[in-house]
Amino acid sequence: MKTCIKFLSLCFIVFSLASCGNAEDDVAFDFNANGDLGIGKPVDDCLDLGENDLILSIQDKFTTLPGKVSVFFRVSDALGNPVSGLTADQFTIYEQGRNDDCFNTISTSESFARISPNSQIFSNNTLLVLDLSNSVLSSSLNELKSASVSFIENVMPATAEDSFKMAIYWFDGEDELHLLQPLTSVKDELTLAIEGITDDISEDPSTDLYGAVIKSTDIAEGLLDEARANSTISAASVVLFTDGTDQASRYSETEALAQVQEADLNISFYTIGLGGEIDAEILAEIGRTFSVFAVNKEELETTFNDISFRVSERANSFYLFEYCTPKRDGSGTNNLAIQVTDGSLQGAVQTEFNATGFSGGCQ
Structure with a gap:
C-alpha cells in the first residue's frame, strides 16, 4: 500500500514563463x-x-x-x-x-x-504578500494590480464563507510588513484594497525580502495557534511576490530560509518571481510548496493564475x-x-x- 507521499520537484527558467514545483505533501495537523x-x-x-x-x-x-x-x-x-x-x-x-x-x-x-x-471545524487563510519596492511601483504596478485582482477572484469562493479568508500585506525597504487589507471573506474588500495601491505608497525604495518572509510566516503561525485555541482545524497559505532580491540586508538569507523550513507544516509557501534580477534558487526554497517565475510583466497574470489554481485546489x-x-x-x-x-x-x-x-x- 502506498502510504508515503513522494516528492516531485520540477524547476526551470527559460525565455518564457517558468515554474518550480514541489509536491504538495506538507499538510499535517x-x-x-x-x-x-x-x-x-x-x-x-x-x-x-x-x-x-x-x-x-x-x-x-x-x-x-x-x-x-x-x-x-x-x-x-x-x-x-x-x-x-x-x-x-x-x-x-x-x-x-x-x-x-x-x-x-x-x-x-x-x-x-x-x-x-466543513466551515464549523476548518478554517483556511491566505496571506498575499506583495513587493511594492520602487522597481515594482515604477515599472509594473498596473500589471501587478491586475494579476492580484485575478488571483483574488480565483482563490476566494464565489459566495463569502467565514472559513475562507484572505489578507493582503506589502513590503518595501522598511522593517515592517505593511497591512493593506485585514483578513476578510469578502472579495470586494480585497479587490478595492488592491485597486487603491498608488505609486507613492512607499517611502523606502529598498527591498526587505527576507524580513517579509520572516514576518509573514510569524503571522501565519499566529493564525494557526488561534485556530487551535478555538478547537478548529486550520491551514494557511503564504503567497509572496517579488521582482528582485533582498537589498535591505536587515535579515540574513539563513534566517529567512530557516523560518520557512521550521514553519508549521500546515502552512503552504508559494512564491512568484518577476524579471531577471530575482534569485530563482532562493525563491524556490522560500516557496517550498510551489514557485513560479515570469520573465516580464506581461506574464504576471499567468503566473498569478497558476498559483491561484494551486492554492484553491489545496483548500478544496x-x-x-x-x-x-x-x-x-x-x-x-x-x-x-x-x-x-x-x-x-x-x-x-x-x-x-x-x-x-x-x-x-x-x-
Missing part, C-alpha cells in the same frame, strides 16, 4: 500525527482493495446522535498533489462489526451519505464526509473503511467509531 493517513490506518487486507493511488488523510472524526458518523479528511494523489471536487457518490462505505469476519458495504443512498460544509481538497450508520446502541466499537474512486484511481483508509447510544431516525 495535530490531529494526524500518525503519518500520511492521519489518524487513520491501512485498510484490512480482507477487502482486497489493492494499492492506494489516492491518499485519504483523516484529520478528525466524530459521531452525533442518533446515528451520524462524520469523518474530516484531506485527499491527495500519490505525489501529494491535492484532489478537489469529489462528490459523495464517489465514496464507498464499509463497516465491520463484532460479528463480521470482514467488512460489509453500506449503501450510500440508504445511509444518506453526503459531503457536508479537505472534505467532511457524513453518513447514517445502521449500527445501533450495544454494538460497541465498529471498524469503518472509506474508499474513494476518481476515474481509474482509488484510495481507502480505515478508522473506527463507537455506536453507544445510536438509534434510528438519523437523516
Whole structure:
C-alpha cells in the first residue's frame, strides 16, 4: 500500500514563463500525527482493495446522535498533489462489526451519505504578500494590480464563507510588513484594497525580502495557534511576490530560509518571481510548496493564475464526509473503511467509531 507521499520537484527558467514545483505533501495537523493517513490506518487486507493511488488523510472524526458518523479528511494523489471536487457518490462505505469476519458495504443512498460544509471545524487563510519596492511601483504596478485582482477572484469562493479568508500585506525597504487589507471573506474588500495601491505608497525604495518572509510566516503561525485555541482545524497559505532580491540586508538569507523550513507544516509557501534580477534558487526554497517565475510583466497574470489554481485546489481538497450508520446502541466499537474512486484511481483508509447510544431516525 502506498502510504508515503513522494516528492516531485520540477524547476526551470527559460525565455518564457517558468515554474518550480514541489509536491504538495506538507499538510499535517495535530490531529494526524500518525503519518500520511492521519489518524487513520491501512485498510484490512480482507477487502482486497489493492494499492492506494489516492491518499485519504483523516484529520478528525466524530459521531452525533442518533446515528451520524462524520469523518474530516484531506485527499491527495500519490505525489501529494491535492484532489478537489469529489462528490459523495464517489465514496464507498464499509463497516465491520463484532460479528463480521470482514467488512460489509453500506449503501450510500440508504445511509444518506453526503459531503457536508466543513466551515464549523476548518478554517483556511491566505496571506498575499506583495513587493511594492520602487522597481515594482515604477515599472509594473498596473500589471501587478491586475494579476492580484485575478488571483483574488480565483482563490476566494464565489459566495463569502467565514472559513475562507484572505489578507493582503506589502513590503518595501522598511522593517515592517505593511497591512493593506485585514483578513476578510469578502472579495470586494480585497479587490478595492488592491485597486487603491498608488505609486507613492512607499517611502523606502529598498527591498526587505527576507524580513517579509520572516514576518509573514510569524503571522501565519499566529493564525494557526488561534485556530487551535478555538478547537478548529486550520491551514494557511503564504503567497509572496517579488521582482528582485533582498537589498535591505536587515535579515540574513539563513534566517529567512530557516523560518520557512521550521514553519508549521500546515502552512503552504508559494512564491512568484518577476524579471531577471530575482534569485530563482532562493525563491524556490522560500516557496517550498510551489514557485513560479515570469520573465516580464506581461506574464504576471499567468503566473498569478497558476498559483491561484494551486492554492484553491489545496483548500478544496479537505472534505467532511457524513453518513447514517445502521449500527445501533450495544454494538460497541465498529471498524469503518472509506474508499474513494476518481476515474481509474482509488484510495481507502480505515478508522473506527463507537455506536453507544445510536438509534434510528438519523437523516
